[in-house]
Amino acid sequence: MSQTYRLASGGRIDRSKVLNFTFNGKTYQGYAGDSLAAALLANGVDIVGRSFKYSRPRGIIAAGTEEPNAILQIGSSEATQIPNVRATQQALYAGLVATSTNGWPNVNNDVMGILGKVGGSMMPPGFYYKTFMYPKSFWMTYEKYIRKAAGLGRAPLQNDPDSYDYMNQHCDVLIVGAGPAGLAAALAAARSGARVILADEQEEFGGSLLDTRETLDGKPAADWVNAVVKELESLPEVTLLPRATVNGYHDHNFLTIHERLTDHLGDRAPIGQVRHRVHRVRAGRVVLAAGAHERPLVYGNNDVPGNMLAGAVSTYVRRYGVAPGRKLVLSTNNDHAYRAALDWHDAGLQVVAIADARHNPRGSLVEEARAKGIRILTSSAVVEAKGSKHVTGARVAAIDVQAHKVTSPGETLECDLIASSGGYSPIVHLASHLGGRPVWRDDILGFVPGDAPQKRVCVGGIHGVYALGDVIADGFEGGVRAATEAGFKATTGTLPKTVARKEEATVALFQVPHDKGSKGPKQFVDQQNDVTAAGIELATREGFESVEHVKRYTALGFGTDQGKLGNINGLAIAARSIGITIPEMGTTMFRPNYTPVTFGAVAGRHCGHLFEPVRFTALHGWHVKNGAEFEDVGQWKRPWYFPKAGEDIHAAVARECKAVRDSVGLLDASTLGKIDIQGPDAREFLNRIYSNAWTKLDVGKARYGLMCKEDGMVFDDGVTACVGDNHFYMTTTTGGAARVLQWLELYHQTEWPEMKVYFTSVTDHWATMTLSGPNSRKLLSALTDDIDLDKDAFPFMTWKEGTVAGVPARVFRISFTGELSYEVNVQANYAMGVLEKIIEAGKQYNLTPYGTETMHVLRAEKGFIIVGQDTDGSMNPDDLNMSWCVGRNKPFSWIGLRGMNREDCLRDNRKQLVGLKPVDPTQWLPEGAQLVFDPKQPIPMDMVGHVTSSYAANSLGYSFAMGVVKGGLKRMGERVYSPQADGSVIEAEIVSSVFFDPKGERQNV
């Protein structure tokens, strides 16, 4: 028993290619060219899922992106799972595996459905907020179960095996939509020689022409489509993108297109191909030819499987050769929907009746239906569908549209398919992404794009042009206009001839009245989120009158379909309920993306090791070979510690610290920012941006500087050396390098452009190897012949040029450890060779490589700050006990001085940097821990500071820390307490932040 609903002939499918697929474990067959939805319908599968709240059985109602119910889980393996795929947008391929995303134990027999039946009336909008409010502590428990009961698909538990790409595109004209309007526009623009991109979300170009009854030049419309596509393919400046949804319209004609290159081939892309591509397009002009969605009518039980959009019926019959039933009842308020009945009739199927809400319809299509003997009931509509798991009949009654009343008991017509059409809603989404609200038009009963500053043109259905001849002419004209504005000569061409029809006006009917009113069977407005007409009316009665509030309170338009079929009906019902017009109600905001985009497409290639750029020093390979554990400092990989066999971080750090203090250690300091500063005003510039004085720094000397912002707070620090009278070499923190360079440029370019000074980043050009420890001089002397390392010849805080290991070098005698230290700078490309020679010469001194952890520990033992660790943007130099570094009498009001002199910066009791010594030397104060003076005070406690740096493993042999305490500098010897989350309290003594070698003698030897 297969494909019992497949018509014997017809459709744009290849009946010679049979494709097997499974749905909910059962195997079915379809044809190449089918959508998954078409193939399911061909096999008579009607229930595809259960609704979100009431767990009602749901079926396929549309044929395109607007489908709210056929949301399926696709994937034949764990790694290839894709949740929430619209079956109407998924091309069928051999071996496709699909399942419903909800329904337990299965969609046909769902337990939750009983709850929906029984509890439905007790689950009005706001149900979750109202019911699960108390006790508040239980919300997280409730949430888990609500989520389980109401969920959609699931994410895969294995890595995605496919690749995804980004592509930047520039074009003169981007055309969104390749239906009749878009194709015409593309033809016009492309013929002018403009660079054109034409994108359409469907598997092939053509849009409504793929299933229309209309002819062009007397021939099937698809023939014209083929001819146009062929011509476009021949033009070199044209890029054609089928299976590509333009999903976001961003500023300045920047749009994103999500192209699905291989979703129609299998659940994995073929080897060597990417699965999806995101095109980032900058367009000179945009032509929006997105068309319009048909609206369903809202009536009782309109969600039972077997209720469909009229246009979808035509699509399934003509495009896929599928009849979703045998006996059709059509309910409509317009002429266009009559096509569904005519298509159904021409396929040899029975049209039971057409219920037309209008009083006396006499349009061309109406007359054609009459001529075919189809029964038409005027001033009527389907007021409710019969059946529970599938439509068994339709109750059609006379209605008064104006009075919103049912005026006859009506009759129940036996049928298994009810098609409805309430009119058409232009697809205004992209036009509204940048905030421009759409405008209501009474003549078409729909919203059209409003005015916008973007350089765009609307053509066809998107602005209410619906008659095919008009659509094509409009498209052509729009294409000419876009190309002309983009600077090309575009001319008109001959347009295909269409058959003129007399189409009459639509009557404004959104919700069909019911004799029982809101007590009648549920009338669904948003099927994906189970929002009913009664629910919307209730929301307005409860005071939610703004369309944005109605949306959020009822969940109207919340789902993955973003209310494509429900929103206009919903706001029309809300407007009527409040007593205002539809334009007064307005629409909710439209935001990208128009349809869901997979995470893979968003990530592109930026995953795994390409997620973020990583920076390596010239010595990285050596670190890796020598077992370094790394930490991220900004984007840099820096050795954190070098564990030997069997060591954990504490053991390694203790060993490294001891080696540095006892003999000599080696640190790769290449990542610190280095800025070359030159110019006659360089010195004066330094005076203005540093807290201390630079006027008297001689050539060959180096000085530590603090950089503050205008508020007086420290934001970076580093040593700057004088290379020449007009030449300085500044270092910054690793993470602050780019920030500092931008800061210098900001002031130079915008405040002091008259100063002659230039800045160049040289961070990557120099590698820096720091030798630190009492034996560092001996070690370095083995590597240089031309640098006099004698204590008096090469004093502390100076630098020298010479050769190290045969390579030109600058050597700086700076110390961050408090030990005798030399920082050897060589051109980065030479660094590895120099390093190897240093390692060789260092063997006799037990030269020990150390990482950032040991670096942090050793500087902390000396009370040296690390900006960003001990500072947080709220500490000025005085707070850091670094008043020695502040030149309050410098002639220019340097950046930070005025800030430091604000009242709040001069008050007593500011948090000040001190040392903290746990009373129990084995206890470690967690970094960030809050400090109090009295641990027994009631909660909330008065917090007087926090721990900024804390180290258990070090060279001192006891746990110590740095922190800030209110008035700390005057509280030496006092106790502070750090209450912990587990209730314990760590007691510490406030001490000097210099724990080791307080006189600073060791760096000066």
Place this chain on the structure above:
Amino acid sequence: MLHIFCPHCGELRSEEEFHASGQAHIARPLDPAACSDEEWGTYMFFRDNPRGIHHELWDHVAGCRQYFNVTRDTVTYEILETYKIGEKPQVTANGKQNSAPSTVKGQGEKV
């Protein structure tokens, strides 16, 4: 994704190449010592928040690394001009009417 004309490079480049740096034309007081704490606080922290024409500082960080000024409409994000540091804007809030109100005044638009 703004498309910004760098007046130094002389071409339109994508927003990703730039870094926004806040309100433009805020000169550092020449005599900070003469400023009261309140005046200094205003210089540091207070910024305009107009609905409409805004003059702002941008830095072409991934290009020429030069700062320049941009006149941008904060509602429509239209960039009306870009001009170098030291130059004055041709388009100002006084000279040009603020951006047009939206065409549909729905219930949600009472602000």
